[in-house]
Amino acid sequence: MPLRQILILNNKEITSGYFLMKLSSPRIAQNTLPGQFLHIKCSTNNNLLLRRPLSIHRVINKDTIEILYKVVGKGTLCLSKKKKGEKIDCIGPLGNGFQLPKTDNQKHKTEIILVAGGIGIAPLIFLSQELAKSRIVAFLGAKTKDEILCAKELKNMNAEIHVSTEDGSLGYKGLVSNLLKNKLLTLNSKLSIIYACGPKGMLKEIALLSKEHQIPCQVSFEQFMGCGIGICNACVIRTKQGYKRVCKDGPVFDAEEIDWEKI
Ligand SMILES: Cc1cc2nc3c(=O)[nH]c(=O)nc-3n(C[C@H](O)[C@H](O)[C@H](O)COP(=O)(O)OP(=O)(O)OC[C@H]3O[C@@H](n4cnc5c(N)ncnc54)[C@H](O)[C@@H]3O)c2cc1C
Numbered sequence: 001m002p003l004r005q006i007l008i009l010n011n012k013e014i015t016s017g018y019f020l021m022k023l024s025s026p027r028i029a030q031n032t033l034p035g036q037f038l039h040i041k042c043s044t045n046n047n048l049l050l051r052r053p054l055s056i057h058r059v060i061n062k063d064t065i066e067i068l069y070k071v072v073g074k075g076t077l078c079l080s081k082k083k084k085g086e087k088i089d090c091i092g093p094l095g096n097g098f099q100l101p102k103t104d105n106q107k108h109k110t111e112i113i114l115v116a117g118g119i120g121i122a123p124l125i126f127l128s129q130e131l132a133k134s135r136i137v138a139f140l141g142a143k144t145k146d147e148i149l150c151a152k153e154l155k156n157m158n159a160e161i162h163v164s165t166e167d168g169s170l171g172y173k174g175l176v177s178n179l180l181k182n183k184l185l186t187l188n189s190k191l192s193i194i195y196a197c198g199p200k201g202m203l204k205e206i207a208l209l210s211k212e213h214q215i216p217c218q219v220s221f222e223q224f225m226g227c228g229i230g231i232c233n234a235c236v237i238r239t240k241q242g243y244k245r246v247c248k249d250g251p252v253f254d255a256e257e258i259d260w261e262k263i
Contacts, residue, residue: 005087009064011080015146017071018119019080023088026063032056033097034127035220035252038067039228041089043078052076053225053247055123055197056093068149070119094228095251098127098218101134101193111191113215114138114159115180115206117198121150123220124197132157137187141176141202145169177205184213194255197222200263207255217255221246238262 010022028038039051052075057068071080082088101110112134114124121140128136136159142148143166154161163171164179172179176198194217196206203219210217223246226234230248237246238259244250 004090006090008082008084008086008088010084011082013080014068015149018147018149019069019071019076020057021067021069021079021082022060023065023067023090024063025065025090028056028090028093029059029062029065032059032065032093032126034100034130035097035123036093036095037123037228037251038090038092039094039225039247040067040075040079040091042075045078048074048078050075050226051091051228052079053094053228053251055220056126057122058125058129068119068122068125091228095247096249098123098195098220098252100130109191110134110193111187112136113180113187113192113194114154115176115194115196115198115202116140116150117176117196117202118142118147119149120196120198120202120220120222122197124195125150125153127195128154128157128159136160137183138162139164139176139180139183141165141179141198143167175202175205177202177209180206181209184209184215192216194218196220196255203255204260204263207258207260210255218252219255219258220252221250223247223251 007024014020037053037055054067058066138154138159139162141164164176192215194210197220223235226232228247230245235246236243239257
């Protein structure tokens, strides 16, 4: 299991409660797939034994990666206090990652539909980097406008961006799944593939829409996790083939595979 002390190059708050951490790791930068994650020991304190899973947000160059995280509890709070020059203990990259569309012999460009619920945007930027030659249509949803992240990065990749906020402070007022529902009518679904990351309820709605419109869809779960390497089974979810481990069999699953009734 690859386990390393990784040097922090930067750790800055980009908007209230959200941090971008730059890490120096040629090994991870050169051996990771979009959708994979790091299992991070956020503190050496004994009452914080469990690692916390965070997605690889961006590969900046062959030596450097970034993670983007929201402070929600003890672990992420400890992480937010880390300073440039300190090291953190990471296992990874872990998990399966997104499957990229096959581009060989394709006459028409695949239309990539990204759907991010809040911090679910984190792994989708690395994915967009890898799919930069495709047409990207991104749906970004959050509670309020300050939590709409990475719109600038997506714009720089020429993505078409649609925004929803639950309080109506930016873009469509309501859930991102409803926004997608409205827009799907105008997209060329035959050439589309959906990649979604966010809370389970959102993923379920997106999966239903993808089925209705017959669009292939991959979903990435932000599940509670224990070991991160497939041993403890703390992160299992119900699939049509029985329980699967989000850390080892996922975090990315084909939406068709999930037993959404029991999620
Ligand atoms: C594969 C994977 C990739 C992830 N990538 C990212 C990422 O890139 N950026 C990011 O900010 N977060 C990501 N997460 C979620 C992140 O792991 C949790 O937010 C983090 O573990 C919380 O740790 P904590 O100690 O700060 O909070 P805790 O003290 O453990 O929990 C604080 C509060 O947050 C809730 N919470 C904690 N973990 C989760 C969770 N996984 N889902 C829903 N609610 C939760 C708890 O119910 C509690 O209310 C990812 C999760 C997975 C499984």
